[in-house]
Amino acid sequence: MFAKVANPTAAFAPGSAELQVQLRRAERSKKIWALVLIAPLFLFLAVTFVVPIARTLFLSVENPELRDMMPDLAAALQAWDSDGTPPDSLVRTFAADVLTAHENRTLARVGKRLNFSISGFRSLLLKTARRMPPQDSPDLLAELTALDKRWGERRYWAALKQASTPYTVEYLLAAVDHQFNPDGEIVEKPPERSIYLTVLARTAWISFVVVTICLFLGYPIAYLLATIPTKYSNLLLLLLLLPFWTSLLVRTTAWLVLLQNQGVVNDLAIWIGLWDEPVQLIRNRLGVYIALVHIMLPFMVLPLFSVMKGISPTHMKAAASLGATPITAFLKVYLPQTLPGAGAGILLVFILTLGFYITPALVGGPSDQMLSQFIAFNASTAVNWGMAGALSLLLMVGVAIFFSIYSRLVGVRDLRLG
Amino acid sequence: MALPPYATISQRVGYYGLRIGCGLVFFFLVAPVLVIIPLSFNQDPFFTYPMAGYSLRWYEEIFGDGPLSILWQRSFVNSLLIALCSTLLATVLGTLAALGLNRAEFPFKSTVIAILISPMIVPIVVIAIGAFYFYAQIGLVGTHLGIILAHAAIGAPFVVITVLATLSGFDHNLVRAGSILGASPVRVFRKITLPLIFPGVASGGIFAFAASWDEIVIVLFMAGPEQHTVPRRMWSGIREHLSPTIIAAATLLILLSILLMLTMEWLRRRNERLRGINQP
Incomplete structure (x- = not known):
């Protein structure tokens, strides 16, 4: 742990060369130990995770x-x-x-x-x-x-x-609906063979809508959690985390059961008189939004909550005593302080929603499938690894861009889990 | 923050409006999970209330000895085996790495952290097809080991993050004190470091367990019939025919989630108590 000190008295003389050597040696051994401890996981991930993904992404240009x-x-x-x-x-x-x-x-x-x-x-x-x-x-x-x-x-x-x-760049071009013409020039694919730009736009749009709904539902929740006494907020946090901990397939099953035409929600709505005929709530875009918001909401609330927890309630009182209306006080004093939390939540939800596969596959219709679905389709059903690799690369680039913004804004070191 | 007696009407409206709105959102969050639990005891294979009567027949389809029950039971065994092995691997490797990261500053530390936690960020389908393509070449597709390795990779970042968070409040003088008193580094780790960071290690382990237990996409690509886990069985059930047996299995999983969640909460409180961060 500590480097052996040859001559204690001399070594501890301030500014002595030997002390500096000793300190440097101790520092270096600390660093080496740190690397030795990190190395097993690093190598493990390199072999089981980084290399396989790099290999797959590389398939997109192989010919x-x-x-x-x-x-x-x-x-x-x-x-x-x-x-x-x-x-x-x-x-x-x-x-x-x-x-x-x-x-x-x-x-x-x-x-x-x-x-x-x-x-x-x-x-x-x-x-x-x-x-x-x-x-x-x-x-x-x-x-x-x-x-x-x-x-x-x-x-x-x-x-x-x-x-x-x-x-070849043919697969990458195909991922953005382009191809080579006989002269070797890059041209747009004919509209009837273009699918991926629509899928990309749809994936981004679904993620955007989910982020927006989560922000509007999550902000008041986080505010409530941050302002009520801890004994209540601990209980409510447990309620918030219950769906978070519940298996994804269980939640998806629950929505399938509840939202089907003869399901609980339709029965209840007809009984109350909200509508007369069963309404299609599942296997369409609405079902995807409901299920995705349900999954992503905790990821929005938790960063907001941890930021709001640190805002002193006296700020709002001070604003009010200086004559601000509640709305002005909120917009000028409270909201700006919560922006880091909101930014973190927005980016996290967006990044995670971009890659969703299971939920849209089960609760969405054919026109609600996101990019991941097409990656899985090309890898398993179509066995077109070039295309699967190209679409993966596209998805990874999207995720990497938003994750780098996230790590600038929040810092990967401060990534928190609940 | 209670409503003061002198609150204006608009303050009252805001106060109760917030609570009612939040109540509805919490209802939206929790109700779907809870509503399906009673349905698993329905004697008829329907998914609506009111139910005609109660029965345990759907649980018998899981725990009985019919051919389908055998498949369900095997999937529970597979899930448990894969989750436990991958959790063990992820926890050991993740804890060591977090200790190393906490120990010293070195060049490219942020990059190293980013790589170590990247399995949390990379879309699961990309991880799954990567593992499928690569592991197929070394004969690991259709084996328990292949799934365990892939699951350990996605579980390890949770351990790194939770242990790092615990270490951020760790007093390194305790380690020095142990060393000065003559304890070997291993003994210092066993007697001082490990007990203090244990809540972080355990919560990381629980996260890793949940990540593996819940994982379906990697299993879809990598598992042969011999490796089918509970989520994999539920997946085929949902795709083919949504039967109440799946609801019964879902109920069992919900109970497990509640158990895991309460363990986490207990660990969190224990950690706060140990570290003396006992805010009012």
Whole structure:
């Protein structure tokens, strides 16, 4: 723990060189010990968390299919300047590689990759492989075009070339609804194939609405908690934390049960006479807002509460005694002091809502799905890891921007849990 | 802050308005969780009040010995096993790291803290697909170990934060006193540091336990049928057919949450008492 002191009397003489050496040595050993203690978790997270995520994000720019399965074709495509019709040698390499890949049963994977650029490419490839014209025909391209006229279109060959580079930005472009045209220029996708910008806007909008509702519901709650005696506020805090501690799936189940057409809320409202027919409260946007606000409200209240707790009630009394109306006193004296808490709450709720997956998936309709849903869909159902990686990168960038604002404003060291 | 006797009408309106409004919000927060508890005792498979009669049949579907019950019981065992192992791992690693962070200043400390707590901020679906893709290559998908490792990663930041918070009021002279009196560093840690930071370690552990127990997205991607946890069973139940058995399972989980929450509250009060921060 402490460095051994060789000669106590000399060492403790003020300003002595030995004392300084000793102090420096003690300081250094403290630092080394600190690093030794941190290292296990750091390495653990690096292996189980950082590397896997970095690997997945990197998938968004990788382009391995054509290069792995049809290396000769990939090399030939790289040499082609993609101007005009493909040269005869390229077409012959293509035909040979398609047949080889068909035999090796890897053609479908290449086709899946190419389908991402032009839909229908996979079936075109498989059809071509099954009915490949003889390799020694004088004009192979003409034979292919006779088999399927799409081989006469330049964009199919351009897509092949796009798929032959070691890295690609196609997935990242697709994540913002853009693509390459046959000339290699970046253009917008046709409207019927554009989905992700809408999803991004929807994700941001849902998060914004949830933050706003949480702020308006959470502010009075935090104020009440901060101004009533501790014995009551402790009890109310427990009530606030009960949903916070309750399993996410339990709460989502509860809303599904309560809000369905024959559920408790509809029955009650009809019984009271609020409305006559069951109203659709779930599997739509309303259900998503209700369930998300229910989950996020404690995250808004807690930072507000901890800031308000530190504001002396005498401030408001002083303002009142100086002639301010309650509203003026609130706006000029109280509100400005609570802004750090509000900022922390707003950012925290926004960051956490951006990444929501389970709740919208269960209580939302098809047009209420957020970005996370599409990441999960691409990773599991569609098995399009490039797209899953690109959308993850987009989500991570969004979260990182708001988290860096958060850490400037609040400081990661002061991050608190309830 | 009680209402003074000389309060004006607008003050009265504000006073009661605030309380009524907050009452409604608290009702919104708590009612959904509580309303479904009685429904789990409904004898009919409906989700409405009034209920025709009470029965324990939905609990029998969990604790009985039918084929579905076996699945439910196995999911409880899996949940418990995964949560306990990942909590242990997260608590040990997180406590050590917090002690290190508290011990000295060093370059890039803020960056290191940001990395250590990043699992709390990174969207869970990104963590899940990352773990799924990466762990598949080393044969950890469809194993308990894979889920435990991923859950420990998301649980560790909670421990780091709670232990750091406890350490912020920690008097380092106590450690020095122990050393001067001849105790080895290990003994100092066992006899002085650990008992004092224990509330923080325990609350961090409870957070980590809850994070794992409640986690569904990583499980959705990583778990084979052998690793299905309670949330995973509830998920398939909700997607296929919302049966009262799920409500019964939810009720059991609510009871567990209340237990965890009260333990946390007890630890918090104990910590405040130990550290002498006993505000009125």
